[in-house]
Amino acid sequence: MQQAIPCSIMRGGTSKGLYFLAKDLPEDKQQRNQWLLRLLGSPDVRQIDGLGGAHPLTSKVAIISPSTHNDADIDYLFLQVVVDKAEVSDAQNCGNILAGVGPFAIEQGLVSAKQESTDVRIHMLNTGAIAVARVPTPQGKVTYQGDAQIDGVPGSSAPILIDFLDIAGSSCGSLFPTGNSRDRIQNTMVTCIDNGMPVVLLRAEDFGLSGAESPAELEANQALRSSIESIRLEAGTLMNLGDVSNKTVPKMSLISPPLKGGLINTRTFIPHRVHEAIGVLGSVSVATACVLQGTVASDVLAQHIAEGAMEIVVEHPTGQFTVEMEVSNNSDLNEFQVHRAALLRTARLLMRGDAMLAEE
Numbered sequence: 001m002q003q004a005i006p007c008s009i010m011r012g013g014t015s016k017g018l019y020f021l022a023k024d025l026p027e028d029k030q031q032r033n034q035w036l037l038r039l040l041g042s043p044d045v046r047q048i049d050g051l052g053g054a055h056p057l058t059s060k061v062a063i064i065s066p067s068t069h070n071d072a073d074i075d076y077l078f079l080q081v082v083v084d085k086a087e088v089s090d091a092q093n094c095g096n097i098l099a100g101v102g103p104f105a106i107e108q109g110l111v112s113a114k115q116e117s118t119d120v121r122i123h124m125l126n127t128g129a130i131a132v133a134r135v136p137t138p139q140g141k142v143t144y145q146g147d148a149q150i151d152g153v154p155g156s157s158a159p160i161l162i163d164f165l166d167i168a169g170s171s172c173g174s175l176f177p178t179g180n181s182r183d184r185i186q187n188t189m190v191t192c193i194d195n196g197m198p199v200v201l202l203r204a205e206d207f208g209l210s211g212a213e214s215p216a217e218l219e220a221n222q223a224l225r226s227s228i229e230s231i232r233l234e235a236g237t238l239m240n241l242g243d244v245s246n247k248t249v250p251k252m253s254l255i256s257p258p259l260k261g262g263l264i265n266t267r268t269f270i271p272h273r274v275h276e277a278i279g280v281l282g283s284v285s286v287a288t289a290c291v292l293q294g295t296v297a298s299d300v301l302a303q304h305i306a307e308g309a310m311e312i313v314v315e316h317p318t319g320q321f322t323v324e325m326e327v328s329n330n331s332d333l334n335e336f337q338v339h340r341a342a343l344l345r346t347a348r349l350l351m352r353g354d355a356m357l358a359e360e
């Protein structure tokens with residue numbers, strides 16, 4: 001007998017995942033993870049016996065419940081189900097899957113829809129931070145139809161605006177977890193930063209790269225992969241993340257001067273496959289490095305940043321990602337401070353029904 005588990009499959013931004021209500025999964029973490037491995041079909045490079053899409057960007061899970069935080073409507077736990085290993089990790093957050101969380105919570109009756117749009121306050125359990133998603137709800141119903149386009153997704157959908165509150169240091173304890181805006185690790189200058197996602201920025205030119213290489217070319221470069229992984233393992237400890245050999249953070253972002261009118265160009269290892277675009281919170285961390293003094297980002301920027309409200313355009317392999325930021329200059333500390341990060345995503349409900357759990 002197979003067991004039927006209520007589930008929705010949604011595209012969230014440039015990722016895709018399975019969305020569950022917490023009450024439909026086991027409370028026991030180990031049992032829950034066993035279920036998720038079987039439901040997604042891991043470990044198997046093709047995830048052929050499950051619903052996973054055989055890539056880290058399509059092997060993701062969101063678990064939603066009424067909020068335990070008095071300033072939020074719902075709790076969101078993100079889990080990365082590793083494709084080729086029997087591992088489920090809560091060590092990172094995901095801002096793309098986050099885009100589907102607001103519509104899912106409204107459609108599942110956890111949040112009541114307003115007449116035009118509905119703000120859903122989301123407590124992100126992986127980091128403890130809060131995001132506010134503005135979901136279009138004409139006549140009190142979620143719509144996925146609209147004119148918003150995001151690079152990496154064909155066509156257009158309804159816009160979902162996401163505002164992040166206080167995400168600095170949410171995984172590592174501080175914005176610059178090593179205490180420095182740049183460090184030398186294994187003879188390479190890097191910036192380790194956490195504004196919602198732990199990221200290590202590295203200059204592409206230091207690896208003999210232009211920064212325009214495709215994800216497939218970078219993944220085929222074994223020597224590059226092992227240098228980046230060895231820097232990552234050292235950076236993980238310096239960033240207070242402990243031994244990261246089995247963690248999906250920190251992400252490793254190769255940066256270079258922009259090619260298409262943006263502020264900076266990126267190729268991001270997440271951390272072993274190369275992202276076809278860039279993660280949402282990953283891009284917020286990169287954008288933050290662009291506005292702070294002394295980072296390696298400042299070596300490759302198209303232009304330098306002044307304080308105020310601004311749009312930071314981060315280029316990636318399939319287009320651009322725009323992060324809205326508000327920054328002020330604290331002259332006492334002689335440093336810039338980031339007050340707000342916001343961005344536009346879209347999401348779409350692809351399937352609603354039961355995921356079938358095979359007998360063990």
Ligand code: NQM
Binds near residue numbers: 056
């Ligand atoms: O950085 C990929 C994605 C992500 C995570 C990854 C994300 C984020 O694109 O917030 O969205 O970096 O693993 O879904």
